[in-house]
Amino acid sequence: MTTPAQPSSDLRSKRRLALTAVAAAVVLAGVAYGAYYALVLSHFxxxxxxxxxxxxxxxxxxxxxxxxxxxxxxxxxxxxxxxxxxxxxADARVALDQAEAQLAQTVREVRTLFANNAALKAQVALREAEQSRVKSELARAEDDVRRRAPLVTTGAVGKEEFDHANAQLAAARSAVAAANSAVLAAREQLASNQSLTDNTSVAEHPNVLRAAARVREAHLALERxxxxxxxxxxxxxxxxxxxxxxxxxxxxxxxxxxxxxxxxxxxxxxxxxxxxxxxxxxxxxxxxxxxxxxxxxxxxxxxxxxxxFALLPAQNATGNWIKxxxxxxxxxxxxxxxxxxxxxxxxxxxxxxxxVSDTSGKMLADVPRATIGAAPAASAAVDTAADQAVQDIIAANLGRRPAPGASGSVDGRTMAHAASSSPALARAH
The missing domain is CATH 2.40.50.100 (RNA polymerase II/Efflux pump adaptor protein, barrel-sandwich hybrid domain)
Structure with missing residues (x-):
């Protein structure tokens, strides 16, 4: 015959066994998670x-x-x-026409500068010849005065004639001074004009280059x-x-x-x-x-x-602070x-x-990244067309005919070559 305490003892034993199993399962799960974290999760x-x-x-x-x-x-x-x-x-096209006309005018003005050099050299030669003539007249007037001076005392030459010779001498000296000034002025004018043309040509003259740059700028504006x-x-x-x-x-x-x-x-x-x-x-x-x-x-x-990099960065040095x-x-x-x-x-x-299992790499980049994007090929075509237009305008206004097959013309319509290379520019033109 069993005692009444036996059922409660069996119940406690089963409960203890169940708790032990649960504790063991928890411990095993913790160990398994720890191993999984150490072997897997810690690497990510x-x-x-x-x-x-x-x-x-x-x-x-x-x-x-x-x-x-x-x-x-x-x-x-x-x-x-x-x-x-x-x-x-429309506005860009008008600006291009104006720039091309200005380039043509500038080329002609620079040609005038070069042509003036020859005219000014001839003017210098003329002034120098005039200077030689008045110097000869001065020498003759001095000789006349020198010959008449001793004859005045003897009465062979009248005082009136001698005074007239002195007047001619003074006039000759004034003429020489004027001729010297004229020669100096002509030489300075020649030097001034030559300073605008030395060591350059019409096509490479700064005024022409400035006008050509405006033509290229107008071409770019029309392209844009x-x-x-x-x-x-x-x-x-x-x-x-x-x-x-x-x-x-x-x-x-x-x-x-x-x-x-x-x-x-x-x-x-x-x-x-x-x-x-x-x-x-x-x-x-x-x-x-x-x-x-x-x-x-x-x-x-x-x-x-x-x-x-926020628009309003934090000011952690003021007031209360929370990390x-x-x-x-x-x-x-x-x-x-x-x-x-x-x-x-x-x-x-x-x-x-x-x-993150492999930590052998670098934390900061030290190699430049590749370029993003590139200049459109049409821009190079426009540059070529602008250069050709500039050359044609300069050649036409220098009195030379454009090269055979040149795409540009000299009346402000020089975009044919660029239009053929750029469909967008063709529509704009």
Whole structure:
């Protein structure tokens, strides 16, 4: 026969066994998590404060004008060099005609300077000949006075005749002085004109070069009435309309290069200790969810925290202070093939996970990044056309015919070559 205390003893034994099992499970779970953290989690840094970034290229006019055409709209894909906005080219064309006319006039004025050298040399020779003549007359007048002076005392020469000879001598001396001054003035005038033409030619004269520079400037202004895309990308934030009068530097639209985007992952300062350039990164975008993963690597760490570059930076030296953990932007590249398969947009949220097990890389970049964008090929064509126009105008106003096959003319219509090289300029012209 069992005692009444036996059931309660068995119950305590079972409870003790269950608690022991739970404690053992907790200990094992803690040990397992510790091992997992030490072997796996400690080798990764994670943040969900990350966003897609790209080059947002603003298209702004370089001169004031009225918009006459818009050739791209929001969401359109455009290529580098493609025309986006057209300004009224009338003012630029008139300015080009004026600059070309001014160059032609300047060439003729400089030709006159060179031609004056010969005329002034002839004038100097004429004045020197006149100087020699009056000097001869002075010598003759001095001889007359010298011969008559002893004869006056003897009465062989009258006093009136002697006074007349002295008067002629004084007049001859005045004529010599005038001739000397005339020679000096002619030589100074020649030197003054030669100072404007020495060691140069008509084509290389500073006045001609200044006028030629204005012609090139007018060519560029006419080219710039066509606003072209500097990069390949998609149009965004178009805020210009046809007929609008725009000023130089006013943002008209933006072109975003979505084929070259990156991620700015904002890590806490306590997470930066093991971050290095080149470490692999795995990312997920909220746009596609966990089924799509992106792979990249750390390209660089920001030079300062976000708060340091804020519009209103913190003033921690005033008033009460509460410590806030700062974040530093870390630039992460993306695999172009994965990006082409699953395009991203600027500003999308990203979750980034960096493998920090290899800390042999650098914390700061020391190699310059490649150049972004390049000068449009049309600009080189415009420079060539402007140079050809300048040469044709100079040749025409020097009395020489333009070279055979020259594209420019001399009446202000010298844009044919540039128009053939630049479709946008062809439409403007």
């Amino acid at each position: 840094e994670h943040t969900d404060n990350a966003y897609v970034q790209a080059h947002v290229v603003q298209v702004t006019p370089q001169l004031s004008g009225t918009v006459v055409a818009i050739e791209a709209d929001d969401t359109d894909f455009v290529k580098a060099g493609q025309s986006l906005v057209m300004l009224d080219p 009435v066509a606003l072209v895309s500097p990069v390949n990308g998609h149009v965004a934030r178009r805020n210009v309309q046809v007929g609008q009068r725009v000023q130089a530097g006013t943002p008209l639209l933006s072109v975003i290069a979505l084929d070259h985007v990156w991620v700015d992952a904002n890590f806490k300062e306590s997470q930066l200790k093991d971050l290095r350039i080149g470490q692999p990164v795995t990312m997920q975008a909220d746009l596609y969810g966990k089924q799509v993963q992106y792979h990249g690597h750390v390209e660089g760490l920001g030079a300062g925290t976000g708060a340091a 806030v953990v700062q974040r530093v932007p870390v630039r992460v590249s993306l695999d172009p093939r994965e990006l082409a398969a699953h395009p991203l947009r600027v500003g999308l949220s990203i979750e980034a996970r960096v493998d």
